[in-house]
Structures are given as structure tokens and as C-alpha cells.
Amino acid sequence: MILYIGTTRDGSNAPTALASRLKRETSFHWTGQQVLPRMPWMTPEASAPIESVDRALRVVRLLGEHAAGLSLDELARRADIPKSSLHRTLAALRYGGFATQASDSGRYLLGTEVLRVAFAFHEQLDLRALLHPLLVRLRDETTETVHMAVLDDGDVVYLDKQESSHAVKLSSSIGGRNPAHATGVGKALLAWTYPTDDLIRQWVSEHAPLARRTEHTIIDGAGLLDELTRIREQGYALDMEESERGVRCVALPIFYGLATPSAAISVSAPRDRLSSTVIERTIPLMRRVVRELVSG
Secondary structure (H helix, E strand, C coil), rough: CCCCCCEEECCCCCCCCHHHHHHHCCCEEEECEEEECCCCCCCCCCCCCCHHHHHHHHHHHHHHHHCCCHHHHHHHHCCCCHHHHHHHHHHHHHHHCEEEEECCCECCCCCCCCHHHEEEEHHHHHHHHHHHHHHHHHHHHHCCCCEEEEEEEEEEEEEEEECHHHHHCCCCCCCEEEHHHHHHHHHHHHHHHHHHHHHHHHHHHHCCCHHHCCCCCCHHHHHHHHHHHHHHHHHCCCEEEECCCEEEEEEEECCCCCCCCEEEEEEEEEHHHCCCCHHHHHHHHHHHHHHHHHHH
């Protein structure tokens, strides 16, 4: 994925001198609206050795950001591509199914081949291999136990675990299961997999009665609705001794191009090592590492 480094506030073109300098002297390039990292096939010179590939990727990226489509003029301006070259790029993308043109408005949209490739990739993801470096990095930076889990009906299944360097170890294991509603990773997954109250109520009814793991476990539907709403608003989930007495965790969902999370990760530790103050420091650290290793 591409990390957007900056945009103009009014959406206008960058000054010619800045655009020229970016192309010539830095590791970024100007698309006409955004400063993007220079891709691996580019050189420090003004143009890429495979210019047609660069243009096609810019067009696909722009179409992906505009669900209502873009006109030829809009594409040419935003992608900073001459119309004559843009015609050839769009023809190639349309031939491959990666772009299409609306018959009524003439606007260009992403083609269905993009979705087919994306979903095929998603279905074949080796999440453990893909996210293992993330877990190792978080374990090293926090010195606490890090888990990666996926949702399986009413449970979470742990696909990977990096053990803390501390003497006290947690009882979880790779392949182990826990009730989703009682864990940080489970609540992070539930919050975005079932994003409406009606869907959550249906999930609760299908898995009632919800197991009480500790005195802190949320076992009623109304309480879980409130908790998941709060998780979506704040962007992370907490397990405050809800699955195991004396153990806390903070969890984040991991998305790979879909509206529902592919997995969730958590940093877990005994209560005395994961105080509210430590949690406040851990959340931005986790977000930074996820952004660098997953979204960057």
C-alpha cells in the first residue's frame, strides 16, 4: 500500500518549481495532487524507466479513491498525465478489466478485475507469515506478550503468539480458543465484523448465553452493544481482566483492503504491568508499528 505523504489543501497543482525539484532530487514524486513515495522501478531522473506502468498505477489508485468515477479531464489533471498518453493507459486498463467507462456519463471507474484480484489475494493470505514480523516488533518494543487471532463463529483462534521476556508467562497458546466477547482481540474483531446494533443482537442471540470467564466479563447484549460502539469510536479494544483474572490487554483490528478485519493483534500483560498509564502509551506505539509494517 502507498502512504500518502501530503496534499495541497485546495487540490490545485503544485508549483512548477516544486514539482520539478521533487521529481529530480528527492525520493518522492508529484502526481498533480499528492506527493507519493517514488516506486521501486523509478529512478532519481524526472521520468520512470517504465513510465507506462507508473501511469497505469496512478490511474488505478485515483479511480479507487473516487467511487463515482472521474472524467478524462479530471484524471489527466489529478494524475498529471497528458491526455494523449492517458487515452492509451485507459485503453490498456479497460482491455484488462481494471477500468471501465460508464455509458451514460463517460466517467471512468475501477473495473471488476480489480475486485477479483483483490478478493483472490485476500482469500489466500497467509496471515501468520504476513503478520509475524509485526508481532516480533511489538514484542520487542513492549517486552510483553503479543497475540494475533482471527474470528471463528463465537470464538477467537490464536494463530500466532510472541512470548514476553518477563518471568511470568500467559496461559494462551497458538491454536487455542477463547470466547470472542471476553477478549480484546475478539471484541476488536466483533466491532467491525458486525458493525450495526442489529447484527450484534443477532450474533448475541446465536451464541447466548455468553460465557462468564471472570466477574468482569460482559455477558449481556446491551452491555456488549455499548462496548463495541465505544471500540469503533476509539479504534481499539481493551480486555480488563475479562478473560483471565489479573491479565489485561489492548487490541487493534488489522484490515487488508476490506471493510471487515482480517485479524486482530493484542499486547497482553499482568495487571500490574499494564496499568492505565501504560495502556495510554501502548496504543499509539501499536498504531505506529501497524502503520509502518502493514499500512505503509
